[in-house]
Every structure is written in C-alpha cells, then in structure tokens.
Amino acid sequence: MAKKKKEEEVKQGAPEWMGTYGDMVTLLLCFFVLLFSMSSVDAQKFQAIIQSFNGSLGMLSGGTTIVDKEYIGKGLNDDKSIDQKQETENFNNLEKQIKEYLKNNGLDKDVFVMNESAGLLLRFQDNVLFDSGKADLKLKSKEILRYISTFLNKNEFKNKFIRIEGHTDNDPIRYNHKYPTNWELSVARASNVVRFLVENTGIDPKRISASGYSEYHPVAPNNSPENKAKNRRVDILILKNQFIKDEPIRLED
Structure with missing residues (x-):
C-alpha cells in the first residue's frame, strides 16, 4: 500500500519533460x-511592435491591430535606403524651386507641379506652350523649359528618365493638312518639347521619350469648356529610379 501511495504522489507532479522544456525556454530568453x-533599438519602432501584439495569442490585453500613429509611418520611412531618402529629398527640393519660379512668373495657375509616387509631374495647359491647334512652341514656353532643364542636367537628376506626354480634349480638330486628327497633334506637341530639350538644353536623348494620347487619357470629363481646357495639356514626368525599368530605353546602355 505504501508503494502504491508513493507512485500516486509522483503522478501528481509535473511531467519530467517539463523540466527540460523550461531550461530550453530560459536559455532562449537569455539568448x-x-x-x-x-543592439540599438528605435524606441518608437519597438513601441509599435509591442502595440501590434496587443490581444494577439492571448499574451497581452487590448486591441488586436497596430496603433495608427504618425511615428509608425515614420519608422517605416526610416527603413528606406540612403539612396531612396536622398532621391526623395532631391525631388522635394525640385518641386519647391519650380513652384517658386512659377509663382514669381505668374504661371502657377497654368502649370501644375505634383510630387507623385512615380516621380515629379509638371502639367502644362496647352495655352502655355502652344497656340490653339498648333504644335510650335511659344517663345515664353521655351524660357520655362530652359529653366527646368537646368535642374534636369544637375548631377542629382542627370540619370532620371523623362517622359513627355501630349493630350487633347475630345473636340475634333479643325481641318488641318498638318494635323488631321488629335492623334497627330498630341504626338507633334510632345515630340516638339522633346526635340527642344535635346537640341537646345543638352538633355541626353537616351533619357527622354515622347508619347501622344489624343483624347483618351483625360483628367476631367469632357463636359464643359473648363474641363476640356484641363485635358488639353502636355505632361512632363521626371521618373524615380524604381520606375525607370518600365521604360523602353535602358539608361545603362
């Protein structure tokens, strides 16, 4: 009877494998x-990680999602490479300087500058660069393009790909033997901007392209004179490095 009682007392304790498991967990914790x-720890990132575990796996009390705080986004941005950070800073500075130039010259209502994910977009309403139904650059527009080219030829932008796009509204062009449809007009306008930048400002032709889209890439419905004016435009897009791979020309060639 005493032996049986002793065996029952042993069974009441923890299994033998728990001791080994506890030692292993302790060693992992020490490690x-x-x-x-x-290591050096970013306190904000560490706090964001801890917050994300709230309510998960039954470990901590609270919510189950990452807290929506500004510093979390900032922490993710901090993970960008040094080159990406420098590129972003360069594009921000370029946007600021061009906007200042446009404002000082009374062009800020006709030329729009937008810092997008793909790069810096300069949107020219057609009356800034061309007369109605024509594709010859105005004298004033050449001054603007020369100013912009001074930045495009700087070291921080000399390897950036530049895409020039011509767009129109959906009004059929008045009969013109040179430009029978909006297709020809949109292509001619984009091509003339490219030609001017290459021949007069020293832009490397390998890093620039021209495309014409006629009426088929509107930015507003063609249902009013004001909206149609928005669609008659030339876009100059200065691409960031990660989007250059989508272009037909390889800059490293």
Missing part, C-alpha cells in the same frame, strides 16, 4: 536578452 543588449 535574446543578450542580442537585445548588444
């Missing part, structure tokens, strides 16, 4: 504490 002590 990660050691790694932690030798």
